[in-house]
Amino acid sequence: MNIVLENIYNLSFFNTGIGILSFVCIYILIVLLILPASWLSLLSGFLYGSYLGSIIVFISASIGASAAFFLSKTFFAKKLKNLFSRYPKLSIMEKIVEKGGFKLIFLARLSPIFPFSILNYFYGLNNIKFRDFFLGLLGIIPGTFLYCSIGSLAKSLQELKNVQSPNNLYMTLIGVVSTSLVVYFLAKYSKEYFENS
Numbered sequence: 001m002n003i004v005l006e007n008i009y010n011l012s013f014f015n016t017g018i019g020i021l022s023f024v025c026i027y028i029l030i031v032l033l034i035l036p037a038s039w040l041s042l043l044s045g046f047l048y049g050s051y052l053g054s055i056i057v058f059i060s061a062s063i064g065a066s067a068a069f070f071l072s073k074t075f076f077a078k079k080l081k082n083l084f085s086r087y088p089k090l091s092i093m094e095k096i097v098e099k100g101g102f103k104l105i106f107l108a109r110l111s112p113i114f115p116f117s118i119l120n121y122f123y124g125l126n127n128i129k130f131r132d133f134f135l136g137l138l139g140i141i142p143g144t145f146l147y148c149s150i151g152s153l154a155k156s157l158q159e160l161k162n163v164q165s166p167n168n169l170y171m172t173l174i175g176v177v178s179t180s181l182v183v184y185f186l187a188k189y190s191k192e193y194f195e196n197s
Contacts, residue, residue: 014047023047024060031064032071034117038147045151046160053148054141061144062137065120069133072124097123102132109139116140 013019023044030037044053097104105123108114123133154160 020048020056024056024063027057027060028064028067031061031117031120032068034115034121037061037116041144041147042151042154042160045148046154046157048148050145050149050152053152054145057144057148058137058141061116061140062134065116065137066130066134068117068120069124069130072121076121077125098127101128102135105132105136106139109136110142112143 014023023040027037027040027044030040041053041057044057047053048056105119105128108119109116151160
């Protein structure tokens with residue numbers, strides 16, 4: 001597999017318009033299937049460099065996330081409403097997430113604790129405005145740039161294969177702060193909900 005990919009790269013396939021489009025389609029599919037995409041972000045950095053790689057990943061992830069959001073809203077929301085009617089606590093959670101809107105979405109995107117692909121479907125199941133959902137995707141930019149930058153440092157696909165997931169002080173700090181804020185706002189909105197009920 002590595003030899004095949006190495007040959008494709010040597011032929012500059014991924015540096016053509018069709019190659020970039022193929023990469024985008026693969027990324028979108030990975031997001032829709034709820035599979036980990038971090039290795040593709042590293043690969044994007046390797047193929048296209050930090051800046052172009054980050055732009056390609058952000059566009060791909062945004063399209064995949066938006067498609068998952070609408071799929072969830074279209075096909076699963078009705079079933080969820082039936083579930084909410086049986087379990088009132090889930091309905092409360094929906095109202096809290098809706099109240100948090102963009103703020104909660106953005107902070108959850110910054111935090112590495114919340115899985116990107118699952119959140120796309122989860123937000124589609126709630127009464128979240130698409131505008132808030134889409135703007136919240138800006139929260140993936142720091143992590144995207146970090147992964148692509150690390151991928152751009154690899155000299156070969158074999159070296160890229162041995163790259164560990166990035167774990168630097170900057171991203172750890174962002175993750176801790178954003179996760180803490182998500183917990184804080186969830187607690188705050190929960191309290192407000194129960195006080196007003």
